[in-house]
Amino acid sequence: MTNTARTHPPKPVHLDDVSKAIIEQLQADGRRSYADIGKAVGLSEAAVRQRVQRLTESGVMQIVAVTDPMQLGFTRQAMIGIRASGDTRELASALAEIPEIDYVVLTAGSFDVLAEVVCENDDELISLLNSRIRSLAGVRSTETFVYLKLQKQFYNWGTR
16 A cells, blocks of 8 residues: 555554445545544544544555546556566565556566556657666566556455
């Protein structure tokens, strides 16, 4: 959830049913008022505010505006599969510092790292690949998967 690299998977946080319900309310509508959430989950507005603050400070959730990159002038999105040598954690940290990269994950399989990029156009993507990604220490090869159409992108998977 956070932009900081983790050396170990985070321990799952135990959430009570009320905290889960608050998260689900915000996943349905991130602009929902604390008063409306309180009515839905049986808490006061102040209690909801406190719980939301604890959930965000602990890194369990973020409340952000999700935008459509195309409507903001970013006409080229792509996933870049990277085969690496050396410590993939160091490479992932270097990739995470590049502003055009919005998602970095270490993987098992034919790629060691996947990085999602959002660019204004194909020229920016080419420059990013050649000047800033392929030149990083540890990058052996890349394969770029250009997005033709974003069919689905949701963040409402609920809680467990």
